[in-house]
Amino acid sequence: MTAIVLYCRPGFEKECGAEIQEKAAWNEIYGYITLNKNQGLVFFHLHNPEDGEVLIERLPLKRLIFARQWFLTLTDKIELPDYNRVEAIVDALGGDWQYADLRMETTDTNDGKALSKFCRKLAVPLRQALRKKKILTEQGDDFGANLHALFFSGQEVILGYSLGSNSSKHVMGIPRLKFPSQAPSRSTLKLDEAFLYFIPKKDWDSRLTSGLNAVDLGSAPGGWTYQLVRRGMMVSAVDNGPMAESLMETGQVKHYQMDGFKFVPAKQNVYWLVCDMIEKPQRVAKLMMNWLLHGYCKEAMFNLKLPMKGRYQQVMDDLQTIKDGFAEHNVKYELYAKHLYYDREEVTVHARLLSPPPLAK
Numbered sequence: 347m348t349a350i351v352l353y354c355r356p357g358f359e360k361e362c363g364a365e366i367q368e369k370a371a372w373n374e375i376y377g378y379i380t381l382n383k384n385q386g387l388v389f390f391h392l393h394n395p396e397d398g399e400v401l402i403e404r405l406p407l408k409r410l411i412f413a414r415q416w417f418l419t420l421t422d423k424i425e426l427p428d429y430n431r432v433e434a435i436v437d438a439l440g441g442d443w444q445y446a447d448l449r450m451e452t453t454d455t456n457d458g459k460a461l462s463k464f465c466r467k468l469a470v471p472l473r474q475a476l477r478k479k480k481i482l483t484e485q486g487d488d489f490g491a492n493l494h495a496l497f498f499s500g501q502e503v504i505l506g507y508s509l510g511s512n513s514s515k516h517v518m519g520i521p522r523l524k525f526p527s528q529a530p531s532r533s534t535l536k537l538d539e540a541f542l543y544f545i546p547k548k549d550w551d552s553r554l555t556s557g558l559n560a561v562d563l564g565s566a567p568g569g570w571t572y573q574l575v576r577r578g579m580m581v582s583a584v585d586n587g588p589m590a591e592s593l594m595e596t597g598q599v600k601h602y603q604m605d606g607f608k609f610v611p612a613k614q615n616v617y618w619l620v621c622d623m624i625e626k627p628q629r630v631a632k633l634m635m636n637w638l639l640h641g642y643c644k645e646a647m648f649n650l651k652l653p654m655k656g657r658y659q660q661v662m663d664d665l666q667t668i669k670d671g672f673a674e675h676n677v678k679y680e681l682y683a684k685h686l687y688y689d690r691e692e693v694t695v696h697a698r699l700l701s702p703p704p705l706a707k
């Protein structure tokens with residue numbers, strides 16, 4: 347049966363399933379969900395198989411919060427023989443379609459990690475065979491389709507495809523980032539990934555560049571501040587806790603030991619507001635919205651902590667609060683949320699106004 351396979355963080359399958367079902371229904375596309383619990387896999391089985399292609403074209407993956415990657419199935423689970431696996435895969439594909447890239451994938455679990463070595467080995471002869479049959483073009487552009495091979499073991503695989511223009515560039519939607527040894531906390535990777543994910547590379551020279559001013563609310567010990575400093579920004583770091591000495595020594599950081607909800611920038615020259623305060627998500631959402639509406643910052647990147655239960659609904663409610671606030675003031679805006687790979691019990695949100703801030707003095 348034709349399904350859309352979605353990859354999410356293991357443990358968040360329910361949220362990912364609820365989300366695809368709801369957002370597909372907005373597009374009048376219906377189906378039912380099955381989950382591979384704690385394997386980070388969700389199957390959205392389509393009532394009408396032809397809807398699959400419509401959905402992966404029409405619904406931007408960027409609009410899905412909990413899905414990191416997705417593809418539309420070409421086959422059910424195939425049993426592979428011990429020998430001639432490559433041939434079995436090539437045969438299953440037929441020769442009707444061409445793909446720009448091949449993605450060898452597994453579940454995001456320990457078993458999956460063990461299997462990825464096998465996948466890397468198999469990828470070499472498989473690519474060769476697919477190229478020979480002109481099934482794989484490896485054009486490396488964004489316009490073609492990518493072939494996905496999702497392995498559950500050396501004997502079981504599902505084949506499918508995604509559109510290069512509407513899928514993650516990373517295998518399983520996971521960017522592999524290197525932890526910078528000078529960063530004072532591991533959460534530094536969250537902001538690094540957020541910039542990579544939300545801000546197009548072509549804009550880095552203007553939106554993530556040296557000389558910009560930034561405010562980091564809930565900054566201690568400084569993992570996020572580190573990412574701003576390393577890009578040459580001047581940072582007001584707000585937290586009662588201590589900041590890493592190494593960051594203070596750069597001369598780019600001013601530490602304010604105070605409540606992040608009370609901090610107001612002295613001048614309207616702040617470009618970035620980033621916020622990782624462990625606080626009620628509704629409170630954070632309102633604070634971020636107010637900063638933007640008052641023109642205290644141009645762009646905001648922040649985390650919303652997820653509750654234990656009703657996580658999808660809570661995020662949707664938090665985002666709705668922001669949307670309602672923006673709508674009330676009639677502003678144009680960009681607002682995206684994602685459960686990023688380096689996030690755990692939180693999602694990352696990026697927001698900016700595309701029209702002048704209505705409450706700026």
Ligand SMILES: C[S@@+](CC[C@H](N)C(=O)[O-])C[C@H]1O[C@@H](n2cnc3c(N)ncnc32)[C@H](O)[C@@H]1O
Nearest residue numbers: 531533564566567568569570605606622623624
């Ligand atoms: C998850 S940690 C931040 C880690 C930091 N982003 C990093 O990368 O090193 C959360 C921080 O929020 C701070 N915090 C919580 N509530 C706050 C508030 N109302 N005002 C300022 N800081 C707050 C805590 O003191 C804590 O240091």
